[in-house]
Amino acid sequence: MITPSEKHFLGLSRSGYHRIRYFEWGDPRAAATVVCVHGLTRNAHDFDRLAERLAPHYRVIAVDIVGRGGSAWLRDPADYSYAQYQMDMAALIARLDVDAVHWIGTSMGGFLGMLLAGQPGTPIRSLAVNDVGPFIPKAALQRIADYVGLDNRFSSLEAVERHLRKVHAPFGPLTDRDWYEMARNGHRRLPDGSYALAYDPAIVNNVKKNVADVDLWPVWECITCPVLTLRGAESDLLTADTAREMTLRGPGARLVEFPGIGHAPALMSGDQLDLVEDWLRQQA
Numbered sequence: 001m002i003t004p005s006e007k008h009f010l011g012l013s014r015s016g017y018h019r020i021r022y023f024e025w026g027d028p029r030a031a032a033t034v035v036c037v038h039g040l041t042r043n044a045h046d047f048d049r050l051a052e053r054l055a056p057h058y059r060v061i062a063v064d065i066v067g068r069g070g071s072a073w074l075r076d077p078a079d080y081s082y083a084q085y086q087m088d089m090a091a092l093i094a095r096l097d098v099d100a101v102h103w104i105g106t107s108m109g110g111f112l113g114m115l116l117a118g119q120p121g122t123p124i125r126s127l128a129v130n131d132v133g134p135f136i137p138k139a140a141l142q143r144i145a146d147y148v149g150l151d152n153r154f155s156s157l158e159a160v161e162r163h164l165r166k167v168h169a170p171f172g173p174l175t176d177r178d179w180y181e182m183a184r185n186g187h188r189r190l191p192d193g194s195y196a197l198a199y200d201p202a203i204v205n206n207v208k209k210n211v212a213d214v215d216l217w218p219v220w221e222c223i224t225c226p227v228l229t230l231r232g233a234e235s236d237l238l239t240a241d242t243a244r245e246m247t248l249r250g251p252g253a254r255l256v257e258f259p260g261i262g263h264a265p266a267l268m269s270g271d272q273l274d275l276v277e278d279w280l281r282q283q284a
Contacts, residue, residue, distance in 0.1 A: 011088040021070035022063040026055035037109030043069030045185035067200040077202035106130040118219035131264030134220035140237040154195040170262025227253035232261035
């Protein structure tokens with residue numbers, strides 16, 4: 001097993017600096033750097049399996065977006081926004097001291113990747129978006145807003161795992177080991193000894209205030225790098241119609257769907273890892 005280096009850098013919001021954690025796998029001198037970014041409530045450990053697979057050939061970075069995992073919580077919850085996340089990721093890429101990166105993003109991480117890839121002079125060389133696209137229906141956002149941000153408390157790690165199995169059931173047929181690792185890496189201990197999820201409940205405040213259809217097609221049309229779109233065939237966040245349209249507009253994405261999975265493929269199974277690895281090899 002390859003052990004990553006745990007590192008940190010400082011981001012800046014309107015309320016001051018905040019510490020952001022990331023993990024670095026592989027040789028820092030590798031010819032290509034891959035940046036992996038998780039979904040709304042998840043963390044960098046979601047990419048442990050993928051990073052270990054890619055590390056012999058790439059420098060792999062998996063980051064905890066501010067307010068998640070081992071990164072700091074923002075002083076002002078109003079700053080949990082894509083504008084802030086873009087600034088933080090620009091700081092991360094500058095910290096890595098590279099001219100270009102390959103971006104792999106699940107849900108929120110993929111949406112953030114689209115925003116960055118659509119900017120003039122972007123350092124995004126290729127983009128893999130996992131179950132997200134330039135149009136997100138209101139109903140899917142409402143479903144997420146209904147369970148994210150609740151101040152859940154749990155009596156044990158086993159109770160955390162039971163909760164994750166329920167709310168993330170659309171991830172698909174994961175193994176017991178998969179669910180255990182998600183619970184182990186996705187909780188925090190509270191002063192009274194109980195357990196909570198490893199994110200600031202306030203990350204959802206802006207989501208709850210703006211539950212509406214999201215239309216990012218103008219940004220999609222500005223993306224020129226190669227794009228891989230992964231979709232759970234049962235996903236309500238990336239609809240089949242939007243996924244197909246992504247293959248016809250803008251960068252003309254390559255689309256791969258996984259049967260029996262909703263939002264979002266966990267990128268833990270061998271077939272999913274093979275697909276991403278093959279995609280990156282084609283971008284070299």
